[in-house]
Amino acid sequence: MSFIYNIGIHIAHFGLKCTSLLNEKIKKGVIGRQNTFKILESNLTPNDKTLWFHCASLGEYEQGLPVFKELRKHYNQHKIVLSFFSPSGYEIRKNSPIADVVVYLPLDTKSHSKRFVNIVNPELTIFVKYDIWPNYLNELKKRALRAILISAAFRKNQSYFKFYGAELRRALFSFEHIFTQNETSKTLLQSINYNNVTISGDTRFDRVFSQLDLNNDLSFVETFKGDKLCIVAGSTWPEDEKLLINYINSCDHKNVKFIIAPHNIKTSQINSIQDKLDCQSVLYSKKNDQLLIDAQVFIIDTIGILTKIYSYADIAYVGGAMGHTGLHNTLEPAVFAIPIVIGSNHEKFPEAKAMIDIGGMFSISNQETFNNILNELIRNEEKRLSCGRSSMAFIKKNKGAVIQILDYLRI
Numbered sequence: 001m002s003f004i005y006n007i008g009i010h011i012a013h014f015g016l017k018c019t020s021l022l023n024e025k026i027k028k029g030v031i032g033r034q035n036t037f038k039i040l041e042s043n044l045t046p047n048d049k050t051l052w053f054h055c056a057s058l059g060e061y062e063q064g065l066p067v068f069k070e071l072r073k074h075y076n077q078h079k080i081v082l083s084f085f086s087p088s089g090y091e092i093r094k095n096s097p098i099a100d101v102v103v104y105l106p107l108d109t110k111s112h113s114k115r116f117v118n119i120v121n122p123e124l125t126i127f128v129k130y131d132i133w134p135n136y137l138n139e140l141k142k143r144a145l146r147a148i149l150i151s152a153a154f155r156k157n158q159s160y161f162k163f164y165g166a167e168l169r170r171a172l173f174s175f176e177h178i179f180t181q182n183e184t185s186k187t188l189l190q191s192i193n194y195n196n197v198t199i200s201g202d203t204r205f206d207r208v209f210s211q212l213d214l215n216n217d218l219s220f221v222e223t224f225k226g227d228k229l230c231i232v233a234g235s236t237w238p239e240d241e242k243l244l245i246n247y248i249n250s251c252d253h254k255n256v257k258f259i260i261a262p263h264n265i266k267t268s269q270i271n272s273i274q275d276k277l278d279c280q281s282v283l284y285s286k287k288n289d290q291l292l293i294d295a296q297v298f299i300i301d302t303i304g305i306l307t308k309i310y311s312y313a314d315i316a317y318v319g320g321a322m323g324h325t326g327l328h329n330t331l332e333p334a335v336f337a338i339p340i341v342i343g344s345n346h347e348k349f350p351e352a353k354a355m356i357d358i359g360g361m362f363s364i365s366n367q368e369t370f371n372n373i374l375n376e377l378i379r380n381e382e383k384r385l386s387c388g389r390s391s392m393a394f395i396k397k398n399k400g401a402v403i404q405i406l407d408y409l410r411i
Contacts (some may be wrong), residue, residue, distance in 0.1 A: 002167055004167075005134060005167045005273060006109065006110060006135075006282075009107055009108050009109055009135075011308070011364055012107065012215050013131070014206075016029070016030055016082070016107075017030055017265060018068075018229040018271045021163060025088070025385040026087075027102060028087040028090075028091065029085075029086065029087045029090075031104075032087065032090060032103075032243075033104045033106050033107065034103035035104075036104050036106050036113060036116075037106070037116075037119065038117045039101060040081070040101060040103060040116070040120065040397070041119060042169065042180045042206050043079070043100065043356045044081075044101065044119055044120065046121075048079045049077060049078045049123055050078055050079045050080070050081055050120050050122045050123060050368055051075055051078050051079075051080045051081070051122055051123060051124050051125070051126070051234065051251075052081045052083070052120050052122035052124075052125040052127075052129050053068055053071075053080065053081070053082045053083070053099070053126045053128075054082075054083045054084075054091055054105060054125070054128070055083070055084055055085075055128045055131070056084070056085050056086055056089065056129070056130065056131035057080070057085065057086035057088050057089035057254070057369060058083065058086075058088050058089040058092055058093065058229065059089075059304070059329065060089070060128040060129050060151075060327070060380065061082075061084070061089055061093050061096075061128070062156070062204065062207055062289060063128050063129060063150075063151050063202070063203050063204045063244065064126065064128040064150060064203060065207055066207045066210060066288070066402045066407070067126065067150060067203055067402055067405055068080075068082075068098045068099075068126070068150070069411070070294060070402065070406055070411065071124075071126070071245050071409075074411045075123075076353070078123065079099070079101065080098060080099045080100050080101070080105065080143050080291045081099065081101045081102075081120050081122065082098070082099035082102045082103075083102075083104065083105040084095055084102070084103075084105065085104070085105050085131055086103060088363065090102065090103075090104055091229060091319070092303065102374075104212045105133070105136075108133035108134065108135045108136055109135060110135050112135070113133070113135035113138075113139045114135065114139055114256075115134040116139075116233055117136070117139045117140060117143065117145070117186055118350075119141075121145070122145060122148045123145070123146065123388065124145075124147075124148075124409075125140055125145065125146065125147040125148070126147075126148055126149075126150060127147065127148075127149045127150070128149075128150055128151055129149075129150075129151045129152060129204075130152070130153070132149070132168065132171050133169065134167050134168060134171035134174075134369070137171045137174035137175070137379065138170070138171065138174055138377065140174060141173075141174040141199060143149075146176055147174060147175050147176060147407075148175055148176060148178070148179065148405075148408075149172075149175045149177075149178045149179065150177065150179045150200070150203060150401075150405055151180075151181055151200075151202050151203045151204070151401065152178050152179065152180045152181065152185055153180065153181045153185055153186075153202075153350075154180070154184070154188045154189065155188075155348075156184040156188060160188075160192065160293075161188055161191065164339075165200070166278070167318060167362070168279060168319055169192055172189070172194055173194060175196070177196045177197070177198065177408060178194060178197045178198075178307055178400070179197075179200040179404065179405055179408075180197060180198070180199050180200070181199075181200075181201060181202045181350075182199065183199055184360055185199075185261045185405065186198075186199050186215075186355040189235075192284070193210045195222075198404060198408070199344065200217060200318065200400075200401040200404040200405060201398055201400060201401040201404075202328070202351070202401060203401045203402055203405070204331050204399065205395055205398040205400075206212065206399045206400070206401055206402040207331075207360070207397040207403065208307075208329075208331045208332055208333075208334070208335040208395060209335055209395055209396070209399045210292035211307055211332070212335060216307075216308045216311040216347050217308075218305065218308050218309065220284075220287055220292060221259070221298075221308075221309055221312045222288070222312070223289050223292045223293060224257060224259070224282075224292040224293070224295065225257055225307065225312055225399075226257075226293065227370065228255050228257045229253075229255055229256045229314045229378060230256075230259065230312055230313055230314050230315075231256060231257070231258050231259070231313065231314065231315045231317065231374070231378075232258075232259045232260070232261070232298075232306065232309055232310055232312070232313035232315075232316050232317070232333070233258065233260045233261065233316075233317040233318075233319065234261045234306050234309070234310065234316065234317070234318055234319065234328065234332070234333065235261065235262075235263045235306070235318060235319045235320060235328035235329070236260060236261070236262050236263060236317070236319035236326050237241065237263055237264070237319050237320060237322070237323055237325055238264075238269075238323075239323040239343075240317070240319040240320070240322050240323075240343065241260065241262065241273055241320065243364075243367055244317070245276045245277060246367055247367075247370060247371055247374060248277060248296070248297060249276075249277065249278045249279070250371075252377055256296070257295075257296055257298070258296065258297045258379060259297075259298045259299075259300065259309060259312075259313075260273065260297060260299050260300065261299075261300040261306045261309065262299070262300075262301075262331075263319060263320070263325075263328070265300075265301045268301070268303045270283065270299060272276065273299060274299060277297055279295075279296040279297060280294055280295045280296055281295055281297035281298070281299055282294075282297075282298055282299070282340075283301050284298070284300045284301050285301050285302065286300050289345045291309070295346075306332070307332050310333040310336050310338070311336050312330055312339060313333060313338050314338065314384065315338060315340075315341065315377050315378070315384065316333035316338050316339070316340045316341070316372065317340070317341045317342070318333065318341075318342050319343075320342075320343070321342045321343030321344060321345045321346045321349075321352075321363075322343030322344070322345070323343070323345070324345060325343060326348070327346045327348075327349045327352060329345070329393060330342060330349070330351060330352055330355065330361065331351060333389035333391075334353070334355065334360065334361075334392065334395055335392065335395050336388075336392075336395060337388035337389060337392040338384075338386075338387075338388045338399075339360060339361070339362065339377055339383075339387035339391065340355065340361045340362070340391060341361065341362050341363075341364060341370070341373055341377075342361060342362070342363055343363065344362070344363050344364065344365040346363060351394075351398075355390070355391060355394055358390045358393075358394060359386070359387055359389070360387050360391035360393075360394055361387075361391070363390040
């Protein structure tokens with residue numbers, strides 16, 4: 001099985017190089033991985049004490065951040081290496097203040113893993129949720145270097161729990177401890193005789209709750225919103241935007257303003273949204289006070305400010321579940337005690353099901369249900385506030401994973 005896995009990694013390496021000729025995002029990752037060892041060797045010496053944090057992408061980084069921050073404070077004499085597999089994580093967080101060195105993780109070949117661990121030699125390694133690479137983990141275990149997995153979420157159809165998943169199962173046993181999000185994940189691990197496991201919950205709850213301690217003021221959003229009710233649509237895709245545009249164009253609620261923060265901020269996509277709107281809109285990149293006051297729709301053609309924008313929402317729509325790209329972070333708006341609307345493809349997101357069950361979130365499948373729920377939430381203030389309270393209560397109930405992880409690490 002090990003032989004087959006390693007052959008597969010080399011084939012994947014070749015495939016990514018070929019695909020990078022046609023895909024700009026993949027190209028960034030391929031080029032970035034070529035520079036990883038040079039960056040590490042330029043910033044680390046054999047005498048450095050280090051920690052290694054690995055995240056697949058931006059979502060996992062945000063998930064691990066509350067743990068990373070605490071470890072940064074405790075291990076203040078250590079250098080921290082932060083690695084990403086995806087360009088969407090690396091390109092946005094390559095200047096993260098919690099790390100001394102940020103790199104792309106080279107593909108999981110035996111030679112790459114040996115060289116990487118030789119240079120970094122981490123006293124402690126934290127992997128977040130998934131992106132579990134057998135050669136790297138086996139190399140850590142071979143050297144008796146500590147590694148834990150946090151916010152893990154497993155499903156029974158994954159390779160770890162199939163007859164052909166021996167290599168990946170072996171990688172799991174390289175972790176000295178795994179912190180899972182739920183009971184199902186713990187039970188699955190125990191079914192393969194992995195027992196060093198704790199149900200700590202999802203660190204994202206701690207992450208979003210900490211947002212309330214930050215300054216979330218955005219003067220330009222205050223100018224745009226004024227005294228109107230505000231609907232914020234975050235991380236939208238074309239299938240989400242079609243619903244929103246149809247609703248806005250037919251909306252008779254003159255006391256309502258809309259903020260759309262698309263996942264894709266390419267000029268062509270932004271222009272497409274703006275061209276289809278029948279009302280006045282303004283782009284973040286071209287905003288001024290008068291345009292903001294007059295516009296009914298504010299389109300955010302930048303990244304990094306959506307979480308703060310949610311603090312101004314009376315209702316939130318979170319994209320990704322109308323299609324099959326995957327539901328985006330619904331906890332970010334929930335912490336601001338607002339009702340949330342999502343699409344119907346949310347089976348892999350237990351927090352969505354939980355919030356729907358308690359009345360803080362609504363799932364829609366077509367234009368009619370979308371229109372109906374927005375109209376009801378706009379007109380019924382008591383329902384809007386009640387749903388928002390349910391969202392906030394859900395966040396408060398589920399935070400606390402970070403404390404359990406730090407307690408295990410004796411910090």
